[in-house]
Amino acid sequence: MTSLLEGAKKLVTRGTEIGARIEALDAATYAARGRLDDAVVADAQAVVDRAAGRLRLSATHTVVAIGGATGSGKSSTFNALTGLELSAVGVRRPTTSWASACVWGRDGAEELLEWLGIPPRHQTTRDSMLDSGRRGADSELDGVVLLDLPDHDSTEVAHHLEVNRLVDLADLLVWVLDPQKYADAAIHDRYLTPSADHQDVMLVVLNHIDTVPEERRQSMLDDVRRLLDADGLDRVPVLPVSARQGTGIAELRAEIARRAGEKRATRSRIDADVKAAATELAAAAGDAPTRVLSPERVAALDDAFADAAGVPAIVDAVERSTRMRLGRATGWPVFSWLSGIKPDPLRHLDLDLGAEGRELSGRGRATAPQTAQVQRARVDTDVRTLADDVSNGLAMPWVEAVRRASVSRLDDLGDRLDGALAAAEIGATRLPFWAGLVRVVQWLLVVATLAGLGWTGVLAGSGKLQDADTPQVAGVAVAVVLLVGGVVLGLLLGLACRLVVAGTARRRAEAADERLRGAVAEVSHELVVDPVEIELAAYTAVRNGVSRALA
Numbered sequence: 001m002t003s004l005l006e007g008a009k010k011l012v013t014r015g016t017e018i019g020a021r022i023e024a025l026d027a028a029t030y031a032a033r034g035r036l037d038d039a040v041v042a043d044a045q046a047v048v049d050r051a052a053g054r055l056r057l058s059a060t061h062t063v064v065a066i067g068g069a070t071g072s073g074k075s076s077t078f079n080a081l082t083g084l085e086l087s088a089v090g091v092r093r094p095t096t097s098w099a100s101a102c103v104w105g106r107d108g109a110e111e112l113l114e115w116l117g118i119p120p121r122h123q124t125t126r127d128s129m130l131d132s133g134r135r136g137a138d139s140e141l142d143g144v145v146l147l148d149l150p151d152h153d154s155t156e157v158a159h160h161l162e163v164n165r166l167v168d169l170a171d172l173l174v175w176v177l178d179p180q181k182y183a184d185a186a187i188h189d190r191y192l193t194p195s196a197d198h199q200d201v202m203l204v205v206l207n208h209i210d211t212v213p214e215e216r217r218q219s220m221l222d223d224v225r226r227l228l229d230a231d232g233l234d235r236v237p238v239l240p241v242s243a244r245q246g247t248g249i250a251e252l253r254a255e256i257a258r259r260a261g262e263k264r265a266t267r268s269r270i271d272a273d274v275k276a277a278a279t280e281l282a283a284a285a286g287d288a289p290t291r292v293l294s295p296e297r298v299a300a301l302d303d304a305f306a307d308a309a310g311v312p313a314i315v316d317a318v319e320r321s322t323r324m325r326l327g328r329a330t331g332w333p334v335f336s337w338l339s340g341i342k343p344d345p346l347r348h349l350d351l352d353l354g355a356e357g358r359e360l361s362g363r364g365r366a367t368a369p370q371t372a373q374v375q376r377a378r379v380d381t382d383v384r385t386l387a388d389d390v391s392n393g394l395a396m397p398w399v400e401a402v403r404r405a406s407v408s409r410l411d412d413l414g415d416r417l418d419g420a421l422a423a424a425e426i427g428a429t430r431l432p433f434w435a436g437l438v439r440v441v442q443w444l445l446v447v448a449t450l451a452g453l454g455w456t457g458v459l460a461g462s463g464k465l466q467d468a469d470t471p472q473v474a475g476v477a478v479a480v481v482l483l484v485g486g487v488v489l490g491l492l493l494g495l496a497c498r499l500v501v502a503g504t505a506r507r508r509a510e511a512a513d514e515r516l517r518g519a520v521a522e523v524s525h526e527l528v529v530d531p532v533e534i535e536l537a538a539y540t541a542v543r544n545g546v547s548r549a550l551a
Helices: 002-008 018-032 038-056 074-082 110-116 135-141 157-169 185-201 214-230 249-262 265-285 295-309 311-330 333-339 369-391 396-407 410-423 433-462 478-549
Strands: 062-068 100-103 123-125 144-148 172-177 202-206 238-240
Touching (some): 018 038, 018 265, 018 478, 038 157, 038 265, 062 074, 062 157, 062 265, 074 100, 074 172, 074 249, 110 144, 110 157, 135 249, 144 249, 172 185, 185 202, 185 265, 202 214, 202 249, 214 238, 249 265, 265 396, 265 478, 295 369, 295 410, 311 433, 311 478, 369 396, 369 410, 369 478, 396 478, 410 478, 433 478
Parallel strands (some): 062 144, 062 172, 100 123, 172 202, 202 238
């Protein structure tokens, strides 16, 4: 990528660095992979690879490819431009599928020719010993790599493949037409019309102009112009030449030299390639605005997951269990002992509270199977609604991608919810410090009550309960005070603690609800929200990438 950026510094267009645009297209292509049409993505990736490869090579050379049909005089035009008989013409034309190359200025061209795939035996250097003493006459073509392509209408499949490959790699395309078949649908449908985005790197040559009567030449050129305009190539020049007689060759050479000298052909070709690929990718991706999941929709999904996990039932059981446990701890021990007959609500849910009740290491679910089925149906509905809402208006490939992502991991729902509940610390059985103090006081009152009961019995049996010598408080025997006071104070303390117990139970239920819902929310994000957001992020990456590539 460093080499790409170094080469891009020399090729700047519309104030935007080409390397940055290629990187943007590459990012869009990467995000689209597996989501949009494979052929479109593959074409875009090919453009990225091809453009990056071209930028790493010589920026001083311009690759000019000459293409045409059999008999159009393409090879004659190539020979006329080079001034050498390098390509066989007519019936002498070889059947090879390789293109021929003529290079003006060899320095730095070796890697470029290797990238083009031109074998050494098909390469000629114009300023070599074959052309001694003629360099000054053609110095205007310095930096030009001229390619003579195979006939595009050849019956050989290898010829078609070679033409298509080099058409994609050339910086400037020169299409040679024959006056007898310049309207041939083969070249218009296969090469000209699909190249409307590349017309700034194209030239059209009407060869054999010498075979056309002078009075018909202009009308024929006008007809060619009309056909090109219909192909969307209104900016492509049309040059009349006669390779055999040399008519128009100087003008054609001058036009090629001008474009090569401006060093704009390579830049324009890469621009056109990137723009065309980005346009195709944008069309496949659609033009809907980017979007994100709304907090309200995510919250609704979290609620559905929480219901499926049985969180409301567990929270209610935590509150009732806390009331029961703290009531036993702070109430009058006699009543607390009697209330111990009732089962603990958490145990009733068949949940293992773990060490000191800090975790739900569940053996079972917090809801009955019948309820779980209903709640799972709600989960499925909410997941489907979430996917439909967030993908509404997107192109169908993205709608399908979001839907696939939303349900791709729902098979793990049961296990993941159970694991989340098992790891959640709710502190269901821990007694607060104040409850322990109240319990001590209650048992002290029980001891006082028992002591008073025993003492009162002894005094009553000996007839000394009303004796003046018996310890009294306000005229009442201390034994009776201990008996009655222990019971009354124990009951009053238990009643007084009920309000505190109720508040503590509510706070514990709220804390358990928060922890459990937080754990369940992690599951909903892992199984649904995160996969959906990955697809939305990919859509945003494609949209932003093609936008920057088209800038």
